[in-house]
Amino acid sequence: xxxxxxxQEALIPPLVALLIALICGDLLILSYGQSPAGVYRLLxxxxxxxxxxFGQVLYKATTLAFTGLAVSFGLRAGLFNIGxxxxxxxxxxxxALTGLALPVATPLIIxxxxxxxxxxxxxGVVGAVPAYLKTRxxxxxxxxxxxxxxxxxxxLNWFIAGHLHVPETLHTPEIHAGVLPRLSDLxxxxxxxxxxxxxxxxxxxxxxxxxxxxxxxGGYELxxxxxxxxxxxxxxxxxxRVWMRALTFSGVxxxxxxxxxxxxxxxxxxxxxxxxxxFLGIAVxxxxxxxxxxxxxxxxxxxxxxQGGLAIHAFVPKQMMDVLQGVVIIAVATAVPEVRRVxxxxxxxxxx
Amino acid sequence: MMAAASRLPASPPSRLPAIQMTAIDKSxxxxxxxxxxxxxVLSGEIHALxxxxxxxxxxxxxxxxxxxxxxxxxxxxxxxxxxxxxTNDAIAAGIGIVHQHFMLVPTLTVAENLVLGCEPKTRxxxxxxxxAAEDVRKLSDExxxxxxxxxxxxxxxxxEAQRVEILKVLFRGAKILVLDEPTAVLSPPEVRELWSVLRxxxxxxATVVLITHRLDEVVELSDTITVMRAxxxxxxxxxxxxxxxxxxxxxxxxxxxxxxxxxxxxLARPEGPQRDQGLxxxxxxxxxxxxxxxxxxxxxxxxxxxILGIAGVEGNGQTELVEALAGLRPVFSGDILIDGLDVTRRxxxxxxxxxxxxxxxxxxxxxxxxxxxxADNLILGVQKHFAKRGVLDQDRVMENAMEDVSAFDxxxxxxxxxxxxxxxxxxxxxxxxxxxxxxxSVLLASQPTRGVDVGAIEFIHSxxxxxxxxxxxxxxxxxxxxxxxxxxxxxxxMYRGKFAVIMPASExxxxxxxxxxxxxxxxxxx
Numbered sequence: 027x028x029x030x031x032x033x034q035e036a037l038i039p040p041l042v043a044l045l046i047a048l049i050c051g052d053l054l055i056l057s058y059g060q061s062p063a064g065v066y067r068l069l070x071x072x073x074x075x076x077x078x079x080f081g082q083v084l085y086k087a088t089t090l091a092f093t094g095l096a097v098s099f100g101l102r103a104g105l106f107n108i109g110x111x112x113x114x115x116x117x118x119x120x121x122a123l124t125g126l127a128l129p130v131a132t133p134l135i136i137x138x139x140x141x142x143x144x145x146x147x148x149x150g151v152v153g154a155v156p157a158y159l160k161t162r163x164x165x166x167x168x169x170x171x172x173x174x175x176x177x178x179x180x181x182l183n184w185f186i187a188g189h190l191h192v193p194e195t196l197h198t199p200e201i202h203a204g205v206l207p208r209l210s211d212l213x214x215x216x217x218x219x220x221x222x223x224x225x226x227x228x229x230x231x232x233x234x235x236x237x238x239x240x241x242x243x244g245g246y247e248l249x250x251x252x253x254x255x256x257x258x259x260x261x262x263x264x265x266x267r268v269w270m271r272a273l274t275f276s277g278v279x280x281x282x283x284x285x286x287x288x289x290x291x292x293x294x295x296x297x298x299x300x301x302x303x304x305f306l307g308i309a310v311x312x313x314x315x316x317x318x319x320x321x322x323x324x325x326x327x328x329x330x331x332x333q334g335g336l337a338i339h340a341f342v343p344k345q346m347m348d349v350l351q352g353v354v355i356i357a358v359a360t361a362v363p364e365v366r367r368v369x370x371x372x373x374x375x376x377x378x
Numbered sequence: 379m380m381a382a383a384s385r386l387p388a389s390p391p392s393r394l395p396a397i398q399m400t401a402i403d404k405s406x407x408x409x410x411x412x413x414x415x416x417x418x419v420l421s422g423e424i425h426a427l428x429x430x431x432x433x434x435x436x437x438x439x440x441x442x443x444x445x446x447x448x449x450x451x452x453x454x455x456x457x458x459x460x461x462x463x464x465t466n467d468a469i470a471a472g473i474g475i476v477h478q479h480f481m482l483v484p485t486l487t488v489a490e491n492l493v494l495g496c497e498p499k500t501r502x503x504x505x506x507x508x509x510a511a512e513d514v515r516k517l518s519d520e521x522x523x524x525x526x527x528x529x530x531x532x533x534x535x536x537x538e539a540q541r542v543e544i545l546k547v548l549f550r551g552a553k554i555l556v557l558d559e560p561t562a563v564l565s566p567p568e569v570r571e572l573w574s575v576l577r578x579x580x581x582x583x584a585t586v587v588l589i590t591h592r593l594d595e596v597v598e599l600s601d602t603i604t605v606m607r608a609x610x611x612x613x614x615x616x617x618x619x620x621x622x623x624x625x626x627x628x629x630x631x632x633x634x635x636x637x638x639x640x641x642x643x644x645l646a647r648p649e650g651p652q653r654d655q656g657l658x659x660x661x662x663x664x665x666x667x668x669x670x671x672x673x674x675x676x677x678x679x680x681x682x683x684x685i686l687g688i689a690g691v692e693g694n695g696q697t698e699l700v701e702a703l704a705g706l707r708p709v710f711s712g713d714i715l716i717d718g719l720d721v722t723r724r725x726x727x728x729x730x731x732x733x734x735x736x737x738x739x740x741x742x743x744x745x746x747x748x749x750x751x752x753a754d755n756l757i758l759g760v761q762k763h764f765a766k767r768g769v770l771d772q773d774r775v776m777e778n779a780m781e782d783v784s785a786f787d788x789x790x791x792x793x794x795x796x797x798x799x800x801x802x803x804x805x806x807x808x809x810x811x812x813x814x815x816x817x818x819s820v821l822l823a824s825q826p827t828r829g830v831d832v833g834a835i836e837f838i839h840s841x842x843x844x845x846x847x848x849x850x851x852x853x854x855x856x857x858x859x860x861x862x863x864x865x866x867x868x869x870x871x872m873y874r875g876k877f878a879v880i881m882p883a884s885e886x887x888x889x890x891x892x893x894x895x896x897x898x899x900x901x902x903x904x
Contacts, residue, residue, distance in 0.1 A: 241772070243765035246754065253749050259706060260736070260744040261759040262727035 036320075039365040040313065043357035050353045051346075058342045065338050072337020073330045079337065081209055081219025085291065087322075087329035088221070089114070091228040092283025093307025094325050095235055096149075096276045098316040100167075102239060103272035104252035109156065109171030111304025112178035113149040113277045118284025119182050120148030122295035125201030125288070137204035141289055142227065142282055149281015150274050152178055157273035161266035167273060175304075186297045197296035206290040222290030229322070231279060236318040248272055280304065309355045315362075327354075394457060396421035396554055396585040397442065402451035404437050411437040412448070413609040419554075419602075421456070424576060424586040426596040426617070429606035429629055430692050430857055435589050438606070439556050443475045444468035455554070474547025478558040480539050482531045488542050489514045489527035492549045517549055522578055536668075537568035544575070555579065556587045561595060573599055593622050593629075593691070593896040605629055623892035626691070630859050654718035656681045656851035657703070657820040662712035664698045671710070672698045674875035680851040682819065685842065687866030687883070688855045689891050695875040696855045697739060700824045703853070704736045705729045706744075716820050730759060735818035737809055739825040739855070745809040746797045753779035753793035756812050782811040787837075803834035810841055821845060821852045827861060839865060859888050873897045 052062040073079045093110040100107035107113075124144040128137050156170035183196075190198050206223045210216040239245035250258040251268040259265055287299045310328055314321035328351060335347030397419040404412040412434045419425040427435050440446045442453065444465040453461045455471055463471075482491050489510045514527040523541045531539060540560065547555060557576075561569045576586050576599065590596060596603055597617060605613040605628040613628045657680045664673035673695045680686045690696055701707035703714055705726040714722045716732040724732070738744035746755050756779050757764050764775050779793035786807045788800070797805060806826070813821065823842060827835040842865055846852055856862050862869055863886060870880040871894035878894040879901025893899040 241770060242768050243761050243770050244768060246757075246761055246770060250747050250750070250758070254743070254747050256743050257745065257747050257758070259726065260704070260738055261761070262725070262730050264725065264727070 035366055035369060036315070036317075038369065039362040040315070040358060042365045043313075043354065043361045046357040046361060047350055047354045051350050054346055054349060055342055058346075060341050065341055068338050068341065069334035073334045077213075077215035078217065078219045079333060081216040081221035083326065083329045083333045084209070084225055085220040085222070085286070085329075086332055087325045088225045088228050088286045088290075089283050089303045090306055090310050090325035090328055091232065091322055092286070093280050093304050094310030094314055094321040095228075095232060095318060096280035096283070097307045097311035098314060098318070098321050099235060099239075099279060100272055100276040101311060101316050102245075102252050103248045103268055104255065105160075105269060105273055105276075106168050107153065107156075107171055107273060107276045107280075108168055108308065109152060109174050109178075109277065109304070110280045110307045111300055111302075112175040113152045113280035114283045114300040114304050115182055116148040116152045116178055116284070117145035117281025118288040118299060119185070119295050120281070121145040121204070121285050121288045122198050122201060125204045125293075126198065128203035130202045132203045134204070138206065138289070141204040142285055145284045145288075146278040146282045149284070150278040152281070153277015154270070154274040157270045160273070161269050183297050186295070192294075195296075196298070197292070197294045200293045201288075202293075204289055205293055206285065208290065220291040222286070224286035224290040227282065227285065231282065232318040232322050235279070239318070244271070280307070306351075309351065312355060313358045394421060395419060395454075396456060397587070398452075398454040398457075399438065399442065400452045400454075402438060402441060402453070403449045404434075404441065404446065405449060410609055412441075412451075414451075414611075415606060415609060416611045416614075417442075417604055418614065419585060419587055421554075421585050422580060422583055423601040424580050424588060424599055426600035426603045427587055427589045427606065428593070428596055428603060428625065433606040433629075434609040435606055436558065437609075439475065439558065439587070439589060442468070442556065443473060469550055469552075472551055472553035473556065474550060474552025474554070475556045476540070476543045476547060476558065476560065478560075480543055482539060482542060482546075484530070484532035486531060487527065488525055488529050488531060488534075488545075491531055491542060492527075492546050514545070514549070517545060521545070521548060522575055523548075537571070540568075540572070541575075548579075553583070554585045554587070556589070558589045560588070561590065561592065569595075592693075593625050594898070596625065597622055597896075622896045622898050623889055626892040626895055627888060629691070630857065654715070655819070656684070656717065657853060658713075658715040658718075659703065660713040660715075662699065662702060662714070663710040664695070664702045664707060665710045666698070672875050673702065676712075676872075676875075676877055678870060678877070678880065680820070680853060682849040682851050683846055684867045685846050685852040685854050685865050687862035687869045688853065688872055689859055689862045689869055689895060690872035690878075691895050692857055694872045696872050697824075699872070700736075700739070700822050700853070700855055703822055704734065704738075730816075733817070733819035734822070735813040735816055735820065736822045737813050737824060737826050739828065741802075741805055741809050746805055748798040749796055751794050752783070752788065752797055752800070752808055755797045755808050756782050756793070756815075758812065760812070760816050778815075782808075782815060786811040803830040806830050806834060806838065810838060814841055814845060819850060821850050822855075823852060824855045825857060826854070827856070827858065859891060863888065863891075871895055871901075 055062045055065045073083050093114060096110050096113065097107055121141040121144055124141045125137070128140065152174060155174060156165070156167045159165040159170050160167050186196055186198065192199055208216070209221040210219060239249060247258065247263045248268050248271070250261065250263060251265050255265050258268070283303075284300070288295050292299075306328060310321055310324045313327070314324035331347045331351055335344035338344070395418050397417060399415070399417040402412045402415045415434055415438055417427065417438060427438070429435050437446070441448050444463045444467055447462045451461070452459065453463075455473065460467065460471065483494065486494070489507065492514050493510045511527040518525055518527070523545050525538060525541050525545065531542065534542065544555070560572060576588075580586055588595070588600060600617050603613070603615050603617055603620065603625060604611055605625060607629060659679070660677050662673055662676045663671060666672045676699060678686060688696055698707060702709045705721070705724065709722060712722070713720060716729065716734055719732050721729045721732050721734075742748065747758065753775050757775055761770070764770055764778070776793060782788065783791045783793055788804050788807050788811065797808060800808070810826070826842065827838050830838065839861070842852060842854065854862065854865055863883060866883045868880060869883050869886045869891065871878045871891055873894060874897065878897065878899070881901070894901060
């Protein structure tokens with residue numbers, strides 16, 4: 027397909043979905059007796075309009091980028107990883123433990139690398155369990171990843187509540203090695219926002235995922251398995267091995283996401299920090315159409331909605347943003363294939 | 379077998395047709411499943427509808443049963459125009475379809491399954507089990523389909539489950555029974571039992587349509603035969619007035635006669651050191667998931683520069699044999715050797731490395747990744763040769779694609795196009811370009827010209843002969859008898875999982891192969 031047509035197919039359907047969501051948003055705002063234009067202006071001012079709000083959007087987008095990339099990586103191999111929630115938590119926990127264990131004087135770069143590796147390994151282990159159970163016993167990854175969420179989160183809660191917490195709280199002591207610089211350290215305008223250099227790590231991971239999927243032999247095989255497992259098998263690709271790799275690395279990506287909160291924001295692991303981010307990653311992957319750069323855009327979009335909800339809270343309930351998120355997801359899931367069909371139909375008409 | 383055919387009931391020629399379908403057309407996108415197909419079934423006869431996979435039999439029956447509406451054409455049942463009716467109308471009119479795949483609820487009893495949807499009730503709410511069981515027992519006694527109504531469907535054997543399926547449609551008052559491949563899952567004694575039941579139903583006035591591609595069954599059981607090929611009705615004939623080989627010829631067809639009559643000349647082969655070169659299969663057994671032997675003790679060897687053709691009616695184990703040789707299906711027992719190397723337990727990739735190349739029978743499922751570009755499809759299976767330290771060399775992928783596209787005349791000549799966008803013939807050229815382009819010594823070519831236009835067929839044939847001239851060992855499996863006859867050095871006929879015969883192509887003819895294809899004759903390899 028020529029580039030122009032590919033770009034059309036990539037961009038027009040999500041824009042249509044966005045338009046549908048905006049119209050629904052208008053109706054919701056009107057039902058509260060507010061002016062849609064005023065509320066949207068407030069939303070934009072509170073998010074992209076000032077450095078603090080923008081910083082908060084970037085912070086929230088970072089975690090969503092990791093979980094979204096994780097889900098999309100699995101989906102490219104035809105696997106649905108619903109375990110982002112627990113993989114993210116496990117990654118954060120491992121990063122915090124590593125940070126605590128390292129001497130305070132450890133050079134920052136070494137400490138960071140060790141923490142990130144630990145986070146990735148922890149997420150990878152949580153991802154490898156359903157991968158192994160699927161390839162060895164045929165257990166469905168959706169069931170196993172969902173159930174594993176409960177097990178892993180309960181185990182982490184037990185560790186924190188029973189062994190590692192600072193009295194009166196549900197978090198670990200603060201770490202001093204491997205703390206990521208915040209954006210406000212670089213530019214004072216971001217003062218107070220939680221955005222930090224985990225953002226750079228997320229961008230790096232997105233590029234790495236893109237390179238792997240579309241340039242590496244492994245990615246060629248992974249996508250082949252996701253599209254047509256029978257043809258992949260015929261091509262000498264070991265489907266089981268690809269599944270193993272895809273789910274494990276999906277877990278690794280989600281696990282690394284834990285550093286955003288632990289190394290970048292609070293500097294400790296707190297029970298429940300990952301709550302909701304893993305599941306929202308599914309929506310981010312869906313809206314981002316499983317393309318790493320689409321996922322980045324979608325993460326930014328969902329983070330804007332979430333931060334925007336706080337900004338307009340005085341006028342309409344912030345839950346309206348949750349409703350809007352839902353509308354976006356449904357609009358993308360239904361409108362995108364439909365719009366694409368119409369586009370292709372129109373093109374065929376003009377060809378003949 | 380002919381004795382069975384002569385035992386036809388004397389029927390007055392003026393008898394009204396129970397089913398009359400004329401000029402039926404039905405397409406699904408680009409696939410034209412029925413093109414002007416017709417079917418006439420007299421009431422009170424057993425009518426066999428035969429044809430190969432994809433000939434359009436099932437589509438025709440779905441239209442009859444109201445599951446689909448025809449694009450064009452006319453359907454009459456008992457003289458009434460019912461074109462485009464619904465499934466409910468069809469059931470009300472007494473049409474009962476017994477599907478190939480059972481549609482029973484395994485956790486319910488036989489009686490509960492039978493009354494599902496029309497349960498007898500006591501006092502508005504609760505189901506009257508006793509009456510249901512009695513009704514079923516009565517029907518079971520009448521028809522000779524013996525089964526205890528209280529048994530759970532999950533405890534039944536396959537043959538018993540089928541009996542329940544037949545009872546189910548009779549219970550709903552079916553007078554016209556359609557059975558789709560009823561014997562595919564049955565053992566020989568179960569088949570004989572089914573025959574006597576169907577004859578009993580016919581003698582009591584029911585009309586039976588039997589869909590099958592096994593000719594021995596057709597000849598044994600039916601009164602009249604309709605043969606379909608490529609969506610069209612090619613012949614309607616009385617069973618007593620035909621022979622199995624005639625039916626076989628009508629089924630397989632002679633249209634593609636490009637290479638008909640041509641025969642390959644044997645190549646001079648060097649003897650001695652190359653003795654164990656080529657492909658050798660020793661006593662291969664393959665079982666399907668239900669544990670039934672679908673390939674049952676097949677042995678052969680193919681020398682370099684030789685084509686062994688496998689003929690046979692589809693569904694006699696050819697697919698399973700090729701998949702087992704290619705490593706896509708486990709063998710139960712036996713040995714597979716490529717150039718003397720035992721690859722029986724090796725992976726697909728290891729067999730590639732040993733020198734195996736494979737043109738699969740289903741390019742849409744196996745041979746191509748339809749969403750991938752032509753260029754990406756041209757490296758499927760050889761992708762590791764295009765990677766350096768794990769990264770694909772895009773320039774070499776494109777270079778390879780440009781070469782193949784021009785050498786094999788793949789149209790349109792744009793390697794970035796998704797494989798989905800190509801015509802069937804050009805898709806097949808992509809598969810062939812890839813499989814011929816790699817380093818190989820043994821080629822499995824399964825239905826290499828299926829669904830391909832006439833020009834591409836000729837091209838593919840010349841490619842196969844060129845590979846043979848270069849000293850490749852080639853296994854050719856084809857449903858086209860002409861193709862097998864024209865290209866092979868030796869021909870084997872596969873019947874019910876075994877080689878019925880294996881003979882030099884010079885001694886084979888369509889007629890003689892036809893006899894083996896339907897199991898009427900058993901030869902040296904049985």
